[in-house]
Amino acid sequence: MQQQRITLGILFGGKSQEHEISLISARDVIKQLDRKRYEIIPIGIDRQGHWWWQDNIDRLNQITTPQSIPLHEQSRAIALIPGSTQTFMTLNTPYEKKRLDAVFPILHGPYGEDGTVQAMLEGSNIPYVGAAVLSSAISMDKTIFKCLLRDAGLPHAAFHTLRKEAYRGNTADLEMIIAALGLPCFVKPANLGSSIATHKVYTLTQLKTAVEDAFQYADQVIFETFIQGREIECGVIGNDKPEATLPGEVHVHHDFYSYAAKYLDKNGASLTIPAELPASIVQRIQQLALQTYQLVGCQGLARVDFFLTPKEEIIINELNTIPGLTPISLFPKMWEATGVSFPDLLDKLIDLAFERAKKQSLLKIDYTPI
Ligand SMILES: Nc1ncnc2c1ncn2[C@@H]1O[C@H](COP(=O)(O)OP(=O)(O)O)[C@@H](O)[C@H]1O
Ligand SMILES: [Mg+2]
Structure with a gap:
């Protein structure tokens, strides 16, 4: 039987210092998605927070390094309709309403990775990829995240x-x-x-x-x-039964993994995937990654980052709920090394969004005291 095409909104840009980086991730995710399975609705969020339905998505393909593009050009202003059934509408004539089956937020940093956009999607009843409101907010706030690690007795700086x-x-x-x-x-x-x-x-x-x-x-x-150590990262996907990847390693060629080492200097860092590690350490890292994921109540996906000290202590650094998603980013590469291709990974993430929405819809919203 022919499967119905899924109308998938891709959110990118955002009111964040990481706006430009998000454009690159979105560009690559859009490229990898199977058009037979998905009707893509590209939605760029500008630095003021306005949402623009992009008519010319090919513009994203012209970006090579993190840079802004005028998202309002060749696009229509739109807004979600709170309380609606998965609908957004254009804000100028001719008005148009469109249904979204799901949304994939590819937004790094505040106003996107921190639970704010997730809350708007919840309010419009739209299933979305990745962590829900609270886990997104916790993971974005380095202090709250570390307080939780401390409370759970998990290793941190x-x-x-x-x-x-x-x-x-x-x-x-x-x-x-x-x-x-x-x-x-x-x-x-x-x-x-x-x-x-x-x-x-x-x-x-x-x-x-x-x-x-x-x-x-x-x-x-x-x-x-300061923790002296190797930088090891581990991918996790799943809702109730998360699974972890083989870890990867970032070799940083600067004093630390700075903005310049990440995005400006193409020789700033190199990756080894999977990381060269004894099996016992791989197992401990995977276990800690899953524990951290569940500690913050993550769903969908996350990348958990660690330091591995010369004494083989594993220290948790942070959890990213929307990790970099370019084909050369660690997260997709770690999944590839673990046997899941980038297009299959994206399909799984979208399936997980529907799975969570379905589970949520089963909760009673009218209370009957017993
Ligand atoms: N406590 C620390 N000890 C050693 N290096 C650190 C520490 N905190 C951050 N770094 C370095 O700075 C980089 C960025 O810090 P991180 O906490 O991962 O923030 P971001 O969310 O910006 O990636 C890390 O990848 C690492 O190179
Ligand atoms: Mg980091």
Whole structure:
């Protein structure tokens, strides 16, 4: 029997410092999706947060390095209809309503990976790929995430956080942080990714500059003890029964895996997939990846990142609910090494979105006390 084509919205761009990186992931996901199975509705979100239904998706193919494109050109402004049955509408004449069977948010960073867009999709009853609202928000917030790891007794770097209004700019506060965490240490905005405004600092003066830089991008900053170790990552997919990939390794050719090493310097890092590791360590990493995934209640997909120290300690660094999704990104490559091709992986992720929506629809919404 001929399967019905799925109308799939692909969300990309976003009100985030990682806007340009998302365009690249979206470009590659769209390329890999089977057009016989999916009718693709490409939706670009601009930096102001407006949603644009793209008529000319080929423009994405012209992007080679992270860069902006004028999303409002050759496109129609649209909005979701809250409370509707999976519908969005165009905001200018001729008005048009269109149903979405599912949405694949390919948005990195705030307003996309942090639960905000997920909440809008929930409100419009649209099944979507990936983590739901709370797990997305937890994973985006490095402080909350580390508090959960601490609570669960899972290994993580010692950390300290500071809110902007509590920062008085005096060195005594920073000296206390150095006394607690040592030098070098890391300074990062608490709720961003892609190493934006992330600094490895060696001196008090550098720490002060780094904090002030990080506060330009977020109202909360996290400080962490420097962990010397190999950077190992592990992919996970699934809802109730998640599965982990063989781990991969990122060899960083800079002082750390900075924005420049990730996106600007094409020799900034190299990957070994699968990572060269003894079977016992692979097993521990997979186990920790699954434990972390379930700890934050993730569904769909995530990439869990670790440090492996020379003493073979495995330290959890972070969990990304929307990892990079270009064919050369670690997440799809780790799945490939584990026996799942990129197109099959995307099909599985979309199936998982429907599976979750179906399970959710079975919950009673009218309460009958017993
Ligand atoms: N505590 C730490 N010890 C050692 N390196 C770190 C630490 N925290 C971050 N890094 C380095 O900075 C990079 C980016 O930090 P990360 O916490 O992964 O943030 P992002 O969400 O921006 O990727 C890491 O891949 C690693 O190279
Ligand atoms: Mg990271």
